[in-house]
Amino acid sequence: MPYLPAATRSRLSLAVRHALFTGLLAGAPLLMTAPLAQAADAASEQSRSYAIPAGPLDQALNRFASKAGILLAVDAQLTAGKRSPGLNGSHTVDDGLVRLLQGSGLRALNAGGSYVLEKAVDSGAAVELGTTNINANGLGATTEGTGSYTTGSTSAATKMNLSPRETPQSVSVITRQRIEDQNINTLGEAIKYAPGVTLSKWGGERERFNSRGFQINNLMIDGLPMEYEEAALSTGLLSMYDRVEVVRGASGLMEGAGTPGGSINLVRKRPTKEFQGSATASAGSWDNYRNELDLSGPLNDSATLRGRTVLAYQDKNSFIDDYENQRSLFYGILEGDLSEDTTLTLGASWSKDNNPGADWNGLGTYPDGSFLPISRSTRMSPSWSYWDKESTTVFAELEHRFANDWKARIAASLVESEMDMLGTFLNSSTLDANGDPSFTMRGGAYNYDRDQKSIDGYLSGPFQLLGRSHELVLGTSYRRSEHHDTGAATTDNGSFDIATINPLAWDPDSLAIPEIGAFGTWHRYQQTDQTGVYGASRFSLTDQLSLIVGSRLDWYEMDTIQYDAGWPYGEANYKTTREFTPYAGLVYDLNDTYSLYASWTRIFTPQNYATASGGLLDPQEGSNYELGIKGEYFDGRLNASLAIFQIDLENLPQQLPTASCQAGLAACYESAGEVRSRGFELELTGELTPSWQVAASYTYNHAIVRESAADGANPIGTGIEGKRYGTNLPLNLAKLSTSYRLPGVLNQWRVGGSVYSQSDIFTPQGVEQGGYTLFDLEAGYDVNSQLALTLNAKNIFDKRYYTSISEPIGSNFFGEPRSYNLTARYKF
Incomplete structure (x- = not known):
């Protein structure tokens, strides 16, 4: 079998790979056993016990193939004169081949259960990193273990699993x-x-x-x-x-x-049919320590019951004074095959974020919006402030696969979240008699208890119409969200204010914990229910043209009420009935690589604003229009796209004169406001060569106010038609991430990095952050086939910038200075 360079081999289609295996290897000796390819696929997922002594490579591979029950094709010239270290103990097929081929400069290519031996790199000293797995559809939806920066399919946009x-x-x-x-x-x-x-x-x-x-x-x-x-x-x-x-x-x-x-x-990790595990430990700047354990595999001999658990903990300080994070995570999932066609999944997760020193808002500015001459470690809240969060999730899924490729799936989830906080915020920004900045500080203590329930069931599969095959999805869903919030503001002789501070001479340890009003003085209850039915179909109109059409009907209702000192205020009750959401998308394949597409869809947001007659305004509606071209290279391992988009957000409220309102209404509104957002995006993700992964994107987005609206709850004022909307978001945004495995004797090394660049942002209050670019670097070293080390250096030029801006008394936050992190990951 003639040897092809690695870069060329990776470009061959799967059909050519199979042709090489079945036809061109006729003159090469075959190391094989009797089981068919389907049996080989099953065998490759099981661990077996081996006792193969060190010796000639071809003999070791013969013994292994016979024991493992796999089909393995070898060119005798590749194994001539090479020896194997042998294999002992329990191993899967892939792991066993890695160990047998260690130091040989060869690797085994898995093509649907059949294996072909080929050269890996031009070095016998390089660490063999494992087999390359390929299936008939290239990459799948799951990204774990692929080594890729792209995916083969996703259902996040249409409920259908599409590339x-x-x-x-x-x-x-x-x-x-x-x-x-x-x-x-x-x-x-x-x-x-x-x-x-x-x-x-x-x-x-x-x-x-x-x-x-x-x-x-x-x-x-x-x-x-x-x-x-x-x-x-x-x-x-x-x-x-x-x-x-x-x-x-x-x-x-x-x-x-x-x-x-x-x-x-x-998308959660799922149990695997063969045992796998990893242990991770990392340490970095500001005492940033993280540990992780991930175990997955079968729980019985037939692998019809599978489980996975993930435990993780992070304890880190911050570049901000007296600010810490302790993050804990537990995740457990069981997956059982009730029959050959029915699978039940049960799982739970728990995460807790303890955040001593967390700010309620952020850093202030001078009254004119110019930034203060302060260190990035500055905080404008007391050292005793905190903002802790905890969430517990339980979920279940039941899927049945019918004989005609149809399937039915129902999934349910319950999320219980709780927040507990004590903190302060800045209420005003002024200059004192000496011309120094001065802030009024207020505070409070609050507890949020929030529950969410969600259930979704659907039926999907192919159908035949006019001699062509199409796809259909039909489903229904229900969501409920409940908020139970209590708390109280700090009190000082009837005033919410607890201090006046000069941020240039502020000591976070100088302020004692203030008196807190009777807890529960303030209370809020809110319940939101949403029921929907939906359907979508993908029609294959021709071999090149497909049409996706779908729609959804929703029934939405929200009830909310707030109390202060036992008195109700802020009561709202509104609902939307049979809200219609359309979806339409057209995809035309220019050839095997490129496709043109166009799509249109909408989404709605209910709003609680009374009309002049006493009813409620129609929901806000956002319409998304998109045109683009997409490219798919190297069997889907590299994806590219260019998209042009327009979003119209309509029905924003415009307040009417009080005289226009029905008797008894303090205020009334009409639907008048509209924002239009336009732009384009470029994206390239995946494999440039077998050793080089990349993810690059550029976005230009410009939004304007087409029709103004005046209301305190909306960021649109009057008299600003034609002006830019959302100026605290950049017009230009570019991102690049890449990773490259070095060739030859340096194959154990991987180098890469990322670039983040955005244009300037500003607020109507005069706060402005100029455009900036950040650079990160990374280097990885594979000690062996199981242990890998990675060093990450972020913001390597130590750029000083604000990652988020608001108003002079609002949420302005410094970006992180230069930092380092070393990670060790051991896979077993």
Whole structure:
């Protein structure tokens, strides 16, 4: 068999690989056993016991293939004169081949259960890192173990499992490999690297995510939607997740109510049919220590019962004085095959974030919005402040697969979250008699208890129509969110104010814990219910053209009331009935590599504003229009896209004169406000060569106010038609992450890094952050096939910048200075 360079081999299609295996190896000796390929696939997932002594490589491989029950093709010229260290103990097929081939400069290529031996690198001294797994569809949805920066399929946009190229909307994935390479520990850190998405803060532990000019207010976990409320929800460390999927643009078909910017889907790790495990330890700047244990595998001999557990703990200080984080995570999941076609999954997770020193808001500025001459370690809250969060989740799934490739799935989840905090915030920014900045400080103590229930069931599968095969999804969902919030403000002779501080001479230890009003003086209860039915179909109109159409009907109701000192205020009761959400997408394949697409969809947000006649305004509606071209290279291991988008957010409230209101109404409104967001995105993710992974993106987004609206609850004022909207978000956003494994004798080393660059941002109050660019570096070293070390250096040029800005008394936060982190990961 002629040898092809690694870069060339990786470009061959799967069909050519099979042809090479079945046809061109006719002249090479075959090391094989009688079982068919299907049996070989099953055998490859099981551990067997081996006692193969060291000796000639071809003999060792013969004995191994016979014992393992696999088909292995070898060119005799590759094994000539080579020896194997032998193999002892219990191993899977892939692991056994790695060990037998160690030091030989060869690797085994897995093509659907059949194996081909080939050269790995031009070095006998390089550490053999493992077999390369390929299946008929290239990469799958699961990213763990692929080593890739892209995914083969996702259902986050349409509920149908489609490749990125088949999906007529912008979807990006932060894979497990990127999470490990870039030392991404939290959801906020993942969003920093996601294309087209920015992070802003409303407090030290209250992160908000923005896409295409609008805030994202929903999360999905394994495709099950839930409310993202940053005050109490703990998403925990990312140790339990396989990947983070980000849909940009409206996602109403999946969620019902929400905002038009996009949605985030967190996908949990799943049990495996063969045993695997890893232990991770890391240490970094500001006493940042993290430990993690991940165990997965079968719980019986037939692997019909499988389990996985993940334990993780992080204890870190901060570059901010007296600010700490202790994050704990437990995740457990059981997966059982009730029959050959039915699988039941049960699981639970618990995460707790203790955050001593967390700010309620952030750093202030001079009254004119200019930044103060302060250190990045400065805090403008007392050392005794804290913001702790805890979330417990239980979930269940039942899936049945029918004989005709149809399946039925029902999933349910319960999330209980609690927040406990004591802290202060800045109430005003002035200059004192000496011209120094002066802030009034207020405070309070609050406890939030929030529960979310979500259930979703659907039926999906192919059907035949007019001689062609199509896909259909039909489903229904129900969500309930309950808020029980209590607390009290600090009191000092009837005043909320507890101190007046000069931020240039402020000592966080100087302020004693103030008197807190009777706890429960303030109380809020809120319940939201949403029921929906949905359907979507993917029609194969021709071999090149497919059409996805879908719709959703939702019934939405919210009741909320607040009490202060026992007196009710802020009561609201509103509902939306049979809210219709359409979805349409068209994909045309230009050839085997490129596709053109167009899509249109909507999403709605109910609002509690009375009309002049006493009714309620129609919900806000966000419409997403998108055109683009997508490319798929190297069997889907590299994906590229160019998208042009427009989002119209309509029905924003405009207050009417009181005289126009029905008797008894203190205020009334009409639907008048509209914002239009336009832009384009470029993205490239995946494998440039077998040793080089990349994720690059650029986003331009410009939003304007087409029609103004005046209300304190909205960021749109009067008389600003045609002006830019969301100026605290950048017009230009570029992100790049890459990792490269060195060739030859340096094959044990991996180098890479990332670049984050954004243009300037500002607020109407005069706070402005100029554009900036950040650079990160990473280096990895594989000690052997099980132990890997990774060193990450972030913000290597120690850029001083604000990552989030607001108003002079609002949420302005410094970005992290230069930092280092060393991680050791052992796989067994």
